[in-house]
Amino acid sequence: MRGTFLALSLVASLALTGCGGPEELQSPVTSSQIRGNISPTLDSTATTDEQDVNTIARSIDMDIRMFRDDFMRFFMLDRTSRLHGTPVY
Numbered sequence: 001m002r003g004t005f006l007a008l009s010l011v012a013s014l015a016l017t018g019c020g021g022p023e024e025l026q027s028p029v030t031s032s033q034i035r036g037n038i039s040p041t042l043d044s045t046a047t048t049d050e051q052d053v054n055t056i057a058r059s060i061d062m063d064i065r066m067f068r069d070d071f072m073r074f075f076m077l078d079r080t081s082r083l084h085g086t087p088v089y
Helices: 002-017 031-036 049-074
Strands: none
Touching: none
């Protein structure tokens, strides 16, 4: 009985003193800062700035490749010519 009481009092004292923790482990962010900007990494409703930049880069890359394909088709450079048969030497 005496050991149980000692163990419970030790656990209770550790639980009460462990709530604060050292200052270097406490968060520098306050609740008012969180309420001021709940989603600081989101620039639009669902994407971050980095995701927006990646989307723009993918779009530009796709546009350039489609332009090259269109250029090749317009000038008929995407396949061999069928105007002549076998080459004559």
